[in-house]
Amino acid sequence: MTGPDISPPATAAAPAAPSDERVREIGPLRRFLARPEFGSISGAVLVFAVFAVTAGDSGMFSAEGIVNWATVAAFLGIIAVGAALLMIGGEFDLSIGSMIGFAGMMLAIPALYWGWPLWVACLFTFVLCAALGAVNGSLVVRTGLPSFIVTLAFYFILRGLSLALSTMLTGKTILSNNEGVALRDLVSSDYLFSTLFSGHVLTGLFNAMAGWGWIAARDGGGALAIGVPKVVVWWLLLTAIGGFVLARTRRGNWILAVGGDANAAKNTGVPVARVKVSLFVVTALCSALFAVLQVADAGSAAADRGLQKEFEAIIAAVIGGCLLSGGYGSVVGASIGALIFGVVQIGIGYTSIDNNWYRVFLGAMLLAAVLFNTYIRKRVALGRR
Amino acid sequence: MSNLDHILELEDVSKFFGTVIALNGVTLRLRRGEVHCLLGDNGAGKSTLIKTLAGVHLPDKGEYRVDGRTVHFKSPREALDLGIATVYQDLALVPLMSVARNFFMGREPRKKLIGPFHVMDHDLARRTAIEKLADMGIRVRDANQVVGTMSGGERQCLAIARAIHFGARVLILDEPTAALGVRQGVNVLKLIRRARAKGISVIFITHNVNHAYPVGDSFTLLNRGRSLGTFSKGEIAKDKVLDMMAGGAEMQTLMAELEGVTI
Numbered sequence: 001m002t003g004p005d006i007s008p009p010a011t012a013a014a015p016a017a018p019s020d021e022r023v024r025e026i027g028p029l030r031r032f033l034a035r036p037e038f039g040s041i042s043g044a045v046l047v048f049a050v051f052a053v054t055a056g057d058s059g060m061f062s063a064e065g066i067v068n069w070a071t072v073a074a075f076l077g078i079i080a081v082g083a084a085l086l087m088i089g090g091e092f093d094l095s096i097g098s099m100i101g102f103a104g105m106m107l108a109i110p111a112l113y114w115g116w117p118l119w120v121a122c123l124f125t126f127v128l129c130a131a132l133g134a135v136n137g138s139l140v141v142r143t144g145l146p147s148f149i150v151t152l153a154f155y156f157i158l159r160g161l162s163l164a165l166s167t168m169l170t171g172k173t174i175l176s177n178n179e180g181v182a183l184r185d186l187v188s189s190d191y192l193f194s195t196l197f198s199g200h201v202l203t204g205l206f207n208a209m210a211g212w213g214w215i216a217a218r219d220g221g222g223a224l225a226i227g228v229p230k231v232v233v234w235w236l237l238l239t240a241i242g243g244f245v246l247a248r249t250r251r252g253n254w255i256l257a258v259g260g261d262a263n264a265a266k267n268t269g270v271p272v273a274r275v276k277v278s279l280f281v282v283t284a285l286c287s288a289l290f291a292v293l294q295v296a297d298a299g300s301a302a303a304d305r306g307l308q309k310e311f312e313a314i315i316a317a318v319i320g321g322c323l324l325s326g327g328y329g330s331v332v333g334a335s336i337g338a339l340i341f342g343v344v345q346i347g348i349g350y351t352s353i354d355n356n357w358y359r360v361f362l363g364a365m366l367l368a369a370v371l372f373n374t375y376i377r378k379r380v381a382l383g384r385r
Numbered sequence: 386m387s388n389l390d391h392i393l394e395l396e397d398v399s400k401f402f403g404t405v406i407a408l409n410g411v412t413l414r415l416r417r418g419e420v421h422c423l424l425g426d427n428g429a430g431k432s433t434l435i436k437t438l439a440g441v442h443l444p445d446k447g448e449y450r451v452d453g454r455t456v457h458f459k460s461p462r463e464a465l466d467l468g469i470a471t472v473y474q475d476l477a478l479v480p481l482m483s484v485a486r487n488f489f490m491g492r493e494p495r496k497k498l499i500g501p502f503h504v505m506d507h508d509l510a511r512r513t514a515i516e517k518l519a520d521m522g523i524r525v526r527d528a529n530q531v532v533g534t535m536s537g538g539e540r541q542c543l544a545i546a547r548a549i550h551f552g553a554r555v556l557i558l559d560e561p562t563a564a565l566g567v568r569q570g571v572n573v574l575k576l577i578r579r580a581r582a583k584g585i586s587v588i589f590i591t592h593n594v595n596h597a598y599p600v601g602d603s604f605t606l607l608n609r610g611r612s613l614g615t616f617s618k619g620e621i622a623k624d625k626v627l628d629m630m631a632g633g634a635e636m637q638t639l640m641a642e643l644e645g646v647t648i
């Protein structure tokens with residue numbers, strides 16, 4: 001549109017000419033390179049390749065091994081989806097980890113000490129966390145303060161509350177039973193709760209596969225890997241929903257617009273405040289879901305749960321291609337970022353490598369991802385060199 | 386004394402910010418289908434004037450009429466609903482989003498997916514964006530192209546085409562050519578011509594007489610919050626416009642000092 005430089009005016013008369021000599025053809029490879037998921041996909045390929053070589057015959061890629069790292073990835077993936085959407089919307093939430101600890105307590109205390117049915121306590125937890133997310137979001141939107149500082153406040157407030165409230169109400173900071181009632185029994189006896197949050201799916205298929213000798217079986221005949229844990233199902237479901245909303249819906253366009261340039265979004269009629277607050281609520285709900293699934297899995301709640309999870313979620317989102325400045329990123333990428341986490345965290349145990357290298361690897365991965373994202377944004381997305 | 390020839394009328398409008406008199410009894414009448422250039426140097430009150438027209442500010446004194454009816458806009462949205470669209474200098478475009486996504490930002494077309502669920506109609510958005518831009522003589526090969534890769538002129542054109550598509554009867558353009566090179570500036574001027582040919586009335590804010598003169602039907606000059614009057618093209622020569630804008634005699638002296646500088 002800078003106008004034809006060479007062609008005479010006669011040929012320039014057709015306004016919608018199919019080609020523009022000023023626009024370079026972009027091949028499919030370059031298109032793939034420009035996708036926000038590219039970094040995480042190549043990272044995942046690399047990580048799988050490394051472990052296939054170093055731990056290929058150690059059982060890491062057996063059914064139990066896969067379930068093992070998939071579970072770790074799934075827990076992180078659930079909060080990474082929320083963190084990614086929020087980051088694409090231009091904000092951060094540093095209170096994710098504290099929210100996890102707090103939510104677990106808010107589930108366990110009413111169920112164990114106040115005699116609430118577990119599903120009621122669960123509903124209470126989700127509503128409470130959603131409300132806290134809304135408070136976080138409203139504070140950021142109303143005051144115009146960076147979300148970094150507002151949610152840092154909640155990072156301390158919620159962690160402190162989990163410890164203080166549980167000590168005040170129960171005298172303990174780790175809750176698994178009270179007066180002979182075990183949390184684990186409450187979980188298994190609450191049909192609604194256990195159907196949604198506890199146990200596995202596809203157990204029949206796994207047993208059948210064990211029967212055919214495809215995967216390892218126990219002495220009794222059932223599969224060694226019981227089935228696909230429900231947390232994995234939640235993770236995949238949330239990733240699919242999050243990815244769909246972002247790419248295909250009006251709400252997704254709003255999230256991108258709000259994160260890309262909040263002022264421009266406002267001037268074109270996007271309800272900026274509502275979008276941002278709702279993203280904080282979604283992130284808080286993801287933290288609550290993490291906590292509920294963890295309580296169901298562990299049979300206990302502890303006030304120090306979820307420590308540093310906010311960082312892991314943000315790192316997964318960044319590995320997944322989300323820009324720290326907002327407006328660009330991918331939910332699917334963030335989930336693949338979480339997968340990388342799970343594979344490395346569990347995979348290292350299958351190799352002879354010292355576990356402490358895990359954190360070194362994470363830091364290096366984060367740095368590489370940020371550098372790569374910045375480069376890609378300049379080079380491909382904005383066409384600069 | 387309203388006149389239906391005029392789509393917008395500001396009658397003796399003043400606007401104060403504390404002790405500052407931003408506008409002092411300004412009268413501006415925009416005829417239907419004309420390009421009305423609003424000229425003035427920095428601090429002349431151009432921004433306050435367009436923000437008043439756009440519904441951001443309510444005038445403290447005087448009257449604002451649209452189609453002969455007095456209006457009191459509480460928000461820019463209300464002005465927009467009457468077809469008064471303002472393209473500000475920041476253009477309200479998101480560089481990291483595609484042409485199609487930007488074109489429909491805040492007004493996304495939707496189609497039914499299943500039951501109560503709707504999705505954004507990306508095909509329609511892409512097709513419409515390309516089509517409407519082509520209508521305005523702008524060629525975009527790929528609606529998925531990211532706006533950040535476009536030049537300043539292309540972005541300006543995109544923002545204007547968007548405003549026209551969403552039903553603008555009056556386009557208020559805030560210094561659309563200010564940051565552009567010669568060729569791109571000309572493209573924007575062409576676009577203003579096209580908009581007028583479609584029957585859209587345009588208020589074109591600029592301090593560049595060379596851009597204003599070729600496309601303008603009438604000119605209003607602002608200086609230090611006051612209107613120096615409105616002139617139709619036949620009434621006033623380009624040099625005279627420039628003269629009044631720059632503060633006449635003062636500028637002449639300065640020019641003489643800066644030896645050899647001519648405009």
